[in-house]
Amino acid sequence: MTNNRMRLQSSDRELELEVSYKHLSFFQKKLRKIWQEIINYLVASQELQVKQKIDRHGNHYWQAYDPMTGKSFMSGSESDILAWIEQLYR
Incomplete structure (x- = not known):
């Protein structure tokens, strides 16, 4: 596993952060999955x-x-619903 080290400086303290490519x-x-779910919902x-x-x-x-x-x-008849849909998209 390869690690990537980053140094962040905040005021007087220095923070070293290790990020593995596996975790990235x-x-x-x-993030890709969340984005796809948002697109699917929209x-x-x-x-x-x-x-x-x-x-x-x-x-x-x-x-x-x-x-x-x-x-x-709304209708009690499936054929009425189908006719309404067909008329809607003509």
């Missing part, structure tokens, strides 16, 4: 969202929301 690589990988938050839900009476229904336009639609 670990932190770079972690992209996903702009995608059309369609969910099947159940009301308090046990009835199934569909809910769709387009964050780009701010429009939403």
Whole structure:
């Protein structure tokens, strides 16, 4: 394992810091992963969202929301939701 030494001077004290490339690589990988998760979240938050839900009476229904336009639609029919989506993107 190769170490890299850095000297930092702060007022009268001198601090010597050892940083191993192995640890640096670990932190770079972690930062890359965090950055990718942020990008994925931002992209996903702009995608059309369609969910099947159940009301308090046990009835199934569909809910769709387009964050780009701010429009939403609910229906008990899957085909109605599909028709709304098709019309939205024409």
